[in-house]
Amino acid sequence: MESITQRLLTKAFGRPSGLLGRLGGRLMAHGNAATELHAVALAEPGEQDVVLVVGPGPGVGLEAAARRCAHVIGVDPSGVMLAMARRRCASPIARGRLHLAAGSAARTGAADAAVDVVISVNNLQLWPDVPAGLTELHRVLRPGGRLLLAAHEKWLPADLTTLANMVRVAGFDPVRTCTWDPPGRMASTAAILSAVRL
Numbered sequence: 001m002e003s004i005t006q007r008l009l010t011k012a013f014g015r016p017s018g019l020l021g022r023l024g025g026r027l028m029a030h031g032n033a034a035t036e037l038h039a040v041a042l043a044e045p046g047e048q049d050v051v052l053v054v055g056p057g058p059g060v061g062l063e064a065a066a067r068r069c070a071h072v073i074g075v076d077p078s079g080v081m082l083a084m085a086r087r088r089c090a091s092p093i094a095r096g097r098l099h100l101a102a103g104s105a106a107r108t109g110a111a112d113a114a115v116d117v118v119i120s121v122n123n124l125q126l127w128p129d130v131p132a133g134l135t136e137l138h139r140v141l142r143p144g145g146r147l148l149l150a151a152h153e154k155w156l157p158a159d160l161t162t163l164a165n166m167v168r169v170a171g172f173d174p175v176r177t178c179t180w181d182p183p184g185r186m187a188s189t190a191a192i193l194s195a196v197r198l
């Protein structure tokens with residue numbers, strides 16, 4: 001059974017909802033910003049690339065992606081996070097560069113092979129079925145499309161080598177992994193996995 005602590009953490013960060021979710025969103029917008037920006041920089045999306053951001057939360061990475069690319073889609077299962085992202089990204093949304101929708105890693109709503117780059121930061125550990133999520137991201141990426149996954153190393157659902165193998169099995173190659181330390185004494189190490197869809 002889920003403990004009270006787990007339930008509070010889910011409300012604040014895992015599937016943010018209500019007041020706690022809004023508070024969690026503010027904390028994440030500050031605390032995870034460096035990793036969100038680093039992930040977008042590593043993925044190197046081009047102006048004409050279609051970019052899918054999975055689980056963007058309050059939208060820091062989304063906003064950065066929409067500064068570089070004309071076609072950005074963000075999907076998140078949390079209505080509170082979608083509302084925060086909508087506020088942060090009001091300008092690119094109004095300019096038609098960014099589209100937000102309810103969705104998850106396993107149900108993105110994107111068409112087959114419609115996406116050039118997928119970026120997911122700090123939500124891999126929340127996917128209820130990692131292989132199902134990877135299968136979906138493989139489906140929506142075009143051949144040669146790029147996948148960039150980043151998550152707090154300490155909260156990974158499996159070790160990085162095991163995850164890399166799961167990504168290979170889902171139809172990606174090459175798959176590269178590394179870790180990265182965001183600036184700041186309190187920041188936690190990010191595990192990063194980048195891969196190309198076969």
Ligand SMILES: C[S@@+](CC[C@H](N)C(=O)[O-])C[C@H]1O[C@@H](n2cnc3c(N)ncnc32)[C@H](O)[C@@H]1O
Pocket residue numbers: 013014015016028029032033036054055056057058075076077078081103104105106121122123126127128
């Ligand atoms: C810990 S927050 C991270 C938000 C943001 N990417 C960041 O790093 O600050 C996790 C986000 O993933 C979303 N999420 C939860 N389950 C998900 C799933 N199965 N697929 C995609 N996103 C999910 C949550 O709603 C939340 O917005």
